[in-house]
Amino acid sequence: xxxxxxxxxxxxxxxxxxxxxxxxxxxxxxxxxxxxxxxxxxxxxxxxxxxxxxxxxxxxxxxxxxxxxxxxxxxxxxxxxxxxxxxxxxxxxxxxxxxxxxxxxxxxxxxxxxxxxxxxxxxxxxxxxxxxxxxxxxxxxxxxxxxxxxxxxxxxxxxxxxxxxxxxxxxxxxxxxxxxxxxxxxxxxx
Amino acid sequence: xxxxxxxxxxxxxxxxxxxxxxxxxxxxxxxxxxxxxxxxxxxxxxxxxxxxxxxxxxxxxxxxxxxxxxxxxxxxxxxxxxxxxxxxxxxxxxxxxxxxxxxxxxxxxxxxxxxxxxxxxxxxxxxxxxxxxxxxxxxxxxxxxxxxxxxxxxxxxxxxxxxxxxxxxxxxxxxxxxxxxxxxxxxxxxxxxxxxxxxxxxxxxxxxxxxxxxxxxxxxxxxxxxxxxxxxxxxxxxxxxxxxxxxxxxxxxxxxxxxxxxxxxxxxxxxxxxxxxxxxxxxxxxxxxxxxxxxxxxxxxxxxxxxxxxxxxxxxxxxxxxxxxxxxxxxxxxxxxxxxxxxxxxxxxxxxxxxxxxxxxxxxxxx
Amino acid sequence: xxxxxxxxxxxxxxxxxxxxxxxxxxxxxxxxxxxxxxxxxxxxxxxxxxxxxxxxxxxxxxxxxxxxxxxxxxxxxxxxxxxxxxxxxxxxxxxxxxxxxxxxxxxxxxxxxxxxxxxxxxxxxxxxxxxxxxxxxxxxxxxxxxxxxxxxxxxxxxxxxxxxxxxxxxxxxxxxxxxxx
Numbered sequence: 001x002x003x004x005x006x007x008x009x010x011x012x013x014x015x016x017x018x019x020x021x022x023x024x025x026x027x028x029x030x031x032x033x034x035x036x037x038x039x040x041x042x043x044x045x046x047x048x049x050x051x052x053x054x055x056x057x058x059x060x061x062x063x064x065x066x067x068x069x070x071x072x073x074x075x076x077x078x079x080x081x082x083x084x085x086x087x088x089x090x091x092x093x094x095x096x097x098x099x100x101x102x103x104x105x106x107x108x109x110x111x112x113x114x115x116x117x118x119x120x121x122x123x124x125x126x127x128x129x130x131x132x133x134x135x136x137x138x139x140x141x142x143x144x145x146x147x148x149x150x151x152x153x154x155x156x157x158x159x160x161x162x163x164x165x166x167x168x169x170x171x172x173x174x175x176x177x178x179x180x181x182x183x184x185x186x187x188x189x190x
Numbered sequence: 191x192x193x194x195x196x197x198x199x200x201x202x203x204x205x206x207x208x209x210x211x212x213x214x215x216x217x218x219x220x221x222x223x224x225x226x227x228x229x230x231x232x233x234x235x236x237x238x239x240x241x242x243x244x245x246x247x248x249x250x251x252x253x254x255x256x257x258x259x260x261x262x263x264x265x266x267x268x269x270x271x272x273x274x275x276x277x278x279x280x281x282x283x284x285x286x287x288x289x290x291x292x293x294x295x296x297x298x299x300x301x302x303x304x305x306x307x308x309x310x311x312x313x314x315x316x317x318x319x320x321x322x323x324x325x326x327x328x329x330x331x332x333x334x335x336x337x338x339x340x341x342x343x344x345x346x347x348x349x350x351x352x353x354x355x356x357x358x359x360x361x362x363x364x365x366x367x368x369x370x371x372x373x374x375x376x377x378x379x380x381x382x383x384x385x386x387x388x389x390x391x392x393x394x395x396x397x398x399x400x401x402x403x404x405x406x407x408x409x410x411x412x413x414x415x416x417x418x419x420x421x422x423x424x425x426x427x428x429x430x431x432x433x434x435x436x437x438x439x440x441x442x443x444x445x446x447x448x449x450x451x452x453x454x455x456x457x458x459x460x461x462x463x464x465x466x467x468x469x470x471x472x473x474x475x476x477x478x479x480x481x482x483x484x485x486x487x488x489x490x491x492x493x494x495x496x497x498x499x500x501x502x503x504x505x506x507x508x509x510x511x512x513x514x515x516x517x518x519x520x521x522x523x524x525x526x527x528x529x530x531x532x533x534x535x536x537x538x539x540x541x542x543x544x545x546x547x548x549x550x551x552x553x554x555x556x557x
Numbered sequence: 558x559x560x561x562x563x564x565x566x567x568x569x570x571x572x573x574x575x576x577x578x579x580x581x582x583x584x585x586x587x588x589x590x591x592x593x594x595x596x597x598x599x600x601x602x603x604x605x606x607x608x609x610x611x612x613x614x615x616x617x618x619x620x621x622x623x624x625x626x627x628x629x630x631x632x633x634x635x636x637x638x639x640x641x642x643x644x645x646x647x648x649x650x651x652x653x654x655x656x657x658x659x660x661x662x663x664x665x666x667x668x669x670x671x672x673x674x675x676x677x678x679x680x681x682x683x684x685x686x687x688x689x690x691x692x693x694x695x696x697x698x699x700x701x702x703x704x705x706x707x708x709x710x711x712x713x714x715x716x717x718x719x720x721x722x723x724x725x726x727x728x729x730x731x732x733x734x735x736x737x738x
Contacts (some may be wrong), residue, residue: 029422030490054400056492060516073502075490082421084490091436107403107523107532129421133230133556134666135630136730142238142665149238150663156727157669160657202631203638205584205613209591210631231631232588235664242663251660257589322598338592338685461628552588 005081006031009051017043032082037072037089041101044087046076048104050079059111061119065145070119091121097183100125118143193225199295201322202231208305208510208545210527217538219370225533235555240515242319245271245345246479248512249342255517256554259298261290263517263554264343265504269424270491271345274484280471283347289360289463290333290343291425291493292456293518296367297326298496299453306446307378309542310387315377322370325363332356333484347473357464364457370457371453379450383536388442392532392544402531403523405431406498408548409454413438418494430462449496484509497521497549519554526555569705571651576619576645577702578608580695583618583642586634588625590651594683602688609695615641620698623675626654626667631727632727639675646710647702649694650680659684673723 009031010022020043021034024108047053053076054171062071074087102109113132115121119167120141131137140147201212207554210231216224236255240248252267260420265287272279300323301511304316332353334340340347378384394404396412409416417434419427435451437444476482486508492501498520505514529548579602584595598611612618618693627635650671653659655661661693671677680703682692702705713720725731 021590055405056403057492057499058501058503058516058518060505060514062488062505062514071502073488073536077422079416079421084422086490105401105403106527110522110526131230135230135633136728138729141663142235145241147238147665149235150242152665153663153669156665157658157667158673158723159662162669196663202583202634203583203615205611210585211588231628231634232659233628233630233666234626235666240659240665254589254660257592301595302597314593317599324596329598336685337687440558 002029002083005083009081009083009085012051013043013046016046020082029033032086032088034088034090035113036184037091037098040072040074040087040089041099044076044104047076047087048087053078053079053085055079056105056107057083060144061115061121063093063143064090065093067165070096070121072115072121094120098123102126114160118142119145173187194218198537198538199557200557207542208550211550211552211555212408213529213533213541213545214451215538215541220539222491222538222541224534224537225530227529229526229552229555230297231556237515237517237555240512241259243511244479245434245482245484245512246476246516249344251340253341253422255557256495256500256519256521256551257338258301258551260296260339261294261343261460262493262500263502264341264492265503266493266500267290267515268345268364269493270489270502270504272467272482273506274487275345275348277476278474280346280474281426281468282351282470282533283472285463285467286352286472287343287346288425288427288430288500289467290340292463293326293329293360293461295457297323297330298452298461299449299456300326302449302496302549303374303378306442306543307384309488310384312381312384313433318370318377322367323429323546325366329356329360329363332359346537347471348474351472352500357467360454360464362462364460367453368457371450373527375450379446386441387543388446388538388547391540392440392442392445392536392547394528394532396438399440402528404498404528405520406446406549407448408497408498408524410436410448412440413444417501418492420528422492424493426463426490428461432462442543442556445547472540478500481510483508492518495520497524497551497554500554504524508551517554517557519551519557520552521549524548524556525550525552559603559640569651573703573705577699580607580609580620580647580698581612581618582620582622583638584611584613585621585635585638586626587623587631588652588654590622590685593688593691594622594624597691602692604692604695607692607695607699610736612698616643617640618642619646621646621648623648623650623655623671623677625652626659626661627671628666629668629676629727631667632668632724633733636675636724636728636738637733644710645702645707647678647698647707648675649687649698650692651691652686653682653684656680656682668727674720674727676713676720678707678709728733 023032028181050091055077057077058075060073070093073087112123112125113128117132118141195216195218198215201207202210212228214226215222225556236251252263255263300319303319307315331337334342394412399409399412413436415434415436432455435448437447484506488505490503492499500520503516507513574654621639644712654661679694680697681690683690
């Protein structure tokens with residue numbers, strides 16, 4: 001029953017989008033299509049209007065640094081047929097440009113703003129302020145894998161010494177309040 | 191004569207706001223003509239930090255995603271990892287997970303009782319329900335060691351078996367809550383102020399709801415029956431008997447009625463879980479976490495939380511560290527695109543009631 | 558009479574005694590620690606019996622409770638809120654992440670040590686601190702107020718330049734009014 005349904009959906013999609021690469025092994029409870037980025041809006045619209053995938057469950061962006069690509073994933077859910085479908089596309093990492101799709105689902109607007117800020121994906125026609133989550137950010141898009149958050153934090157913020165074994169912290173806190181360090185803790189103190 | 195529009199900033203420091211976020215309101219007189227949400231005050235870059243930790247260390251960050259109800263996040267991550275790896279979970283662990291999830295649901299609804307009434311100026315309810323929530327937190331504390339952060343539902347099962355006499359304590363707590371919920375009804379739902387302030391306020395249109403990404407109790411408050419526990423069953427929800435309540439209307443009042451009924455259904459589920467729980471193993475042991483590599487691929491697991499559908503999307507490149515984790519929070523949709531639409535035409539005084547009713551939870555928006 | 562040293566001492570003692578029994582906490586949940594504040598304030602733990610209660614605006618509040626990590630975006634708002642508050646004012650750092658960054662030690666968006674940016678009178682450690690720990694923290698603050706040792710605001714005024722330099726290092730775009738009371 002589920003298998004028939006899946007085959008039906010795959011047939012319909014293949015008939016309309018001949019170059020859609022399907023990657024289904026029927027063990028997971030989901031369908032999986034990979035397409036070129038130009039086809040994504042029309043495939044999403046087709047799935048939503050014709051196939052009953054009314055609900056956009058999730059959208060995500062994955063950085064494949066070694067392959068020089070960014071992957072966009074859209075996860076749709078059909079309330080009628082109770083099945084998930086994944087739509088994937090790959091963008092060039094150096095120049096990631098994508099069409100704006102917030103007219104299909106209004107909530108995609110938020111996702112697109114996040115991907116623009118965190119991964120540097122440009123959506124042509126997206127009307128929104130540049131800043132979404134970050135403020136006065138001057139570095140590269142922080143969720144890209146070549147951005148080293150630990151090195152940045154080390155450089156930018158002041159770190160309390162003794163963090164490795166928490167000994168100084170214990171002593172500082174105890175000294176400030178004029179408390180004695182209990183005997184059991186003394187041997188850990190410097 | 192047309193009134194001049196004024197800009198009002200609600201938050202981030204405002205007693206009526208649900209968490210650390212801001213809503214910029216353009217008002218004419220008392221009526222809102224445009225609302226813009228501004229978030230980012232709580233961005234800790236969890237998903238970036240998880241890339242630097244291995245699959246088990248990444249799990250410890252999870253409960254900070256949404257503090258009022260952290261267990262669904264843990265559960266969705268654990269299940270996504272299990273889905274990707276093909277790891278079986280013992281039957282008893284599944285029952286304990288459902289027990290945890292439902293207790294967490296009740297705890298979060300107790301906070302909601304307080305918040306929803308507090309946003310309307312009815313502070314007694316908060317004293318009662320938040321005080322009573324401590325009884326649930328006591329159960330959590332005995333089981334997991336923590337009141338708020340549990341880190342209990344982890345990949346492979348759960349961390350600890352139920353202590354001796356725990357089931358009786360749960361049942362006694364449920365008895366107490368059943369008695370108590372009648373008092374809540376008297377104070378809240380029979381209260382004329384509450385009725386007048388919520389009926390017909392903050393309406394989510396039914397015909398647009400699914401398309402706008404509305405989920406959970408807000409969608410059920412529009413009269414659409416949708417619940418991941420039924421639609422896409424996980425753990426052992428398909429073996430349990432419970433009702434998914436719906437109410438027509440789409441306003442704060444009908445959402446409150448849905449939630450009122452859901453607390454009762456949670457009690458029902460917890461009783462069934464305790465009754466049906468099999469004995470046996472609780473944990474399918476994972477290998478040494480420092481060498482634990484997941485196969486290449488991705489997985490997405492969804493869980494029904496009080497705010498609606500939450501989900502965890504994980505991508506593995508075959509190494510010991512996640513390539514990408516991405517959390518889907520219900521408030522990501524509710525508090526931004528939906529809130530901006532619902533607030534138009536509303537009264538300034540109703541903003542915090544509407545925000546509470548939509549289940550706004552800023553930490554899960556920006557993570 | 559006030560210039561007399563001994564009389565001033567008596568006035569101080571009375572003042573501090575009064576202050577320590579009316580600690581109004583600003584209702585600003587800056588981080589995840591805000592989740593343990595409702596239980597602390599409500600029926601089981603009932604902080605109001607110690608004179609601790611919520612205040613809606615910075616001008617009415619005595620204590621700024623920093624409930625957990627501060628992102629750089631929030632830090633800007635918190636500094637502004639702190640400078641709006643009127644004397645006497647105190648800061649409580651709540652949770653491990655205000656002390657040394659906690660689990661966010663490698664995050665690019667959160668500060669690691671609060672007392673570099675604001676004068677902290679009392680730290681409450683733990684993640685998450687229990688309501689008992691919160692009450693104990695308030696008790697510690699009361700003790701320090703009674704002894705006249707909770708002088709964070711005075712230090713902030715005296716070392717304003719040092720604090721400003723630290724703050725401006727994190728917040729590049731500094732467009733804030735100067736409060737000079």
